[in-house]
Amino acid sequence: MLSTAYVPGSPNWIDLGTPDTAASSDFYAAAFGWGYQSAGPEGGGYGFFTQDGKMVAGIGPLTEEGAGAAWTVYFHSPDADATARAVERAGGTVRFGATDVFSFGRMAGFTDPTGAEFAVWQPFETGGLEVVGVPVSLTWTELYTTDAGAARDFYRAVFAWEAEDMDMGPGMTYTVVRPEGTDPDAAHGGLMRLPQEHVDAGATSEWHPYFEVADCDAVADAATAAGATALVPPVDAEGIGRLARFTDPSGAPFAVIKGATS
Structure with missing residues (x-):
């Protein structure tokens, strides 16, 4: 985390x-x-x-x-x-x-x-964000990429990340990443290949943030009422939590999650 x-x-x-x-x-x-x-x-x-x-x-x-x-x-x-x-x-x-x-x-x-x-x-003087991992702050980072293997090799070369592949079903692998020398509890993000139909529709590789929330459905309602477009409506992910993905009114993609243990 x-x-x-x-x-x-x-x-x-x-x-x-x-x-x-x-x-x-x-x-x-x-x-x-x-x-x-x-x-x-x-x-x-x-x-x-x-x-x-x-x-x-x-x-x-x-x-x-x-x-x-x-x-x-x-x-x-x-x-x-x-x-x-x-x-x-x-x-x-x-x-x-x-x-x-x-x-x-x-x-x-x-x-x-x-x-x-x-x-x-x-x-230097500013180490980074002052709060993470609590509602409503950054809790996860995720890369959707056109080439998961190339992305994994690149980031391991640049940051020496530890990486663990998870089988997500036929033809799908999710790679969980964490800083060098840390244990699995320090995982901070994941890499996943874009589905071909998304690539065919014009999707390109991108990083986006996940924000922890106390109530995924309530935040989804508030976000869409304020002008967001829901890409993935609230859905349960077994062992992970309840999540949703959006683009904000300016077109920036982001996601929210109510973690399974939060």
Whole structure:
């Protein structure tokens, strides 16, 4: 499970890039009850979603040409420049090179060989999100990819993740990942091949976040009432919990889950 005791390779930040930060802030306030805090005039329109006064995510305007609304998952890196070199050696692409964010940390953005975008955060003053794993905060990260084998090899090369394959039925494998040297309880995400019919319909590789919720159905109702599109209505997953997947009104995909043990 996720923890704020961040270690190399673990998710330590997420943020939403959106064409309309005010509208997106209103949506997540309605769906999750999140507050909003501006990063100030020097932040370039960036801000923070908050829950009980603690940072649960970032939000900012789209800055890359042609980009669409999306959540970006950041993984802890002790050296963002070294991670950039590892990404290139493993066949990925550097979207933007390592740069300092004031005195808070150092970040860099990448695209994996299957086309999924992600980033890293090297902490200075800010270690990462202030709360995870409780309603309504980040609890899991998931990659839908056009090539699960290539994705698994890439991320293991870059982050040295431990990986365990789970049989999900005929032709389906779900790979659970966790930071190097940790036990299975430290799992933070999964990799899964996109169904061919989704690829044929135009789906591309993407990371998306899961947010823990106290009541999946109630949050699904609130999200759709606020303008989200349900991709997967609330459904029970044996031994995992009750989950649902959406795109928010700006088109960014995300998921919610009421964990089986939460």
